[in-house]
Amino acid sequence: MTARDALARARVRLAAAGVPDPFTDARRLLQHHAGTLFDVDPVPDPEGFEALVARRAAREPVSHILGRRDFWRHAFRVTADVLDPRPETERLVEAALERPFRRVLDLGTGSGCILLSLLAERTDATGLGTDVSDAALAVARGNADALGLRARAEFARADWLDGIDGAFDLVVSNPPYVAEAEMAALAPELGFEPRGALTPGGDGLGAYRRIAAEAPARMTPGARLLLEIGPTQAAAVSELLAAAGFARIAVLDDLDGRNRVVRGEKPPAARDSGL
Template identity: 55%
Template structure:
């Protein structure tokens, strides 16, 4: 029976031959998944013959990756901010870029937060975990995504409410902070996305099937009645959308509009304040 090193090398070569740039790293993560071991424990395990029950698990995981299924969906989770979140095909995969939104929101004074299009709940739950005593509501059109978010909240022991809503339709009440990572990819940009995103993540969470700006119009138009006086709105944007989103917010009467960059220096978050 092959040892882990041989199996890992073969799998990495197969992924690389399929054009997957992250072949070696992906194969290693999937090996840990198949063996049920954390990364730091793999060194010794790879020198041993593959356990019989791990062989089909590893092969199934590699086959899924060859179909360009994201690693996070195969292993079932993504680490984001300070926590681990379950992900499925019903949710966006929380990305490091979105941590910029969490960091920006934590700079602001708030005790209540509304997350529009919550998906896995990663943004909302990360914020609530770092703001003890705050209350939060996450809304989404997808009941399947809401079930994932509720499960993540329960697993992390974080109290949050979740509700099915088309933006503000079922939100109710007032909040000191509204956050969102809305669908901002224009329809004509979709074909250029990687297969991992284009074919495996929910399309409705990626694009508005238009110019990528309609969600910001809906959010800005509805934010005022749901923001406390002096409350803040913070949204993730695409790296070319800062001027357009700022103009949309200004046209809706929001003030103190600011921009935050992600770790790669790209425009990533627009923040604005309700004059109240």
């Protein structure tokens, strides 16, 4: 079987399975399987390649099949134990890098992609990533090792901020935010990701309520909080931050023009009037 024939067959199979971009996925799988081939080159182990195509036809994400996902400037190892990093989340990283920070807290770190991307850009900063999943934390630690960042990146098992000590001048999170009623309409690929990283149940705002209430105690005066949100949640999350005393609340859009990040700041400490 030549590369051209293999791609044609894979494209037909993936299209029949409803895969959104069958040709691109087929090419990625073939390159992963055999490296770069010319159209007339024979495909080594064609049965092995067809097994990869079968996994994708079952709607397993390409990143899980390849074992990695590109995000920001790096490739991160991903498994079924972590949320697959999305390009939209890069908007949160971009916003975090707009101002200096020295100590960052990443709540629900998953693969560690947010925390590690930030630390790679700010070589004088340190950070802590938390997650309730030991399996996710193992993936994050492995990614930190691969990027040479373990000296500046710590990881801890925690339910949001429970048991977290210290003060941070930047807190970031991409928490689960899909409402329970919306889960059935999600793409089949999301069934391969941990449910707890997608939805907190209920109206999808539970994680934001916890973070808004608990984060200020672990933030320095003037520290920033950056939260990724679903595209319809900007008003509700902004109200939660306002009620918790955050200032300078703003909603940031992604490249598609959708609300993607809510930003707030802990007010600076009140000046002593001397009276």
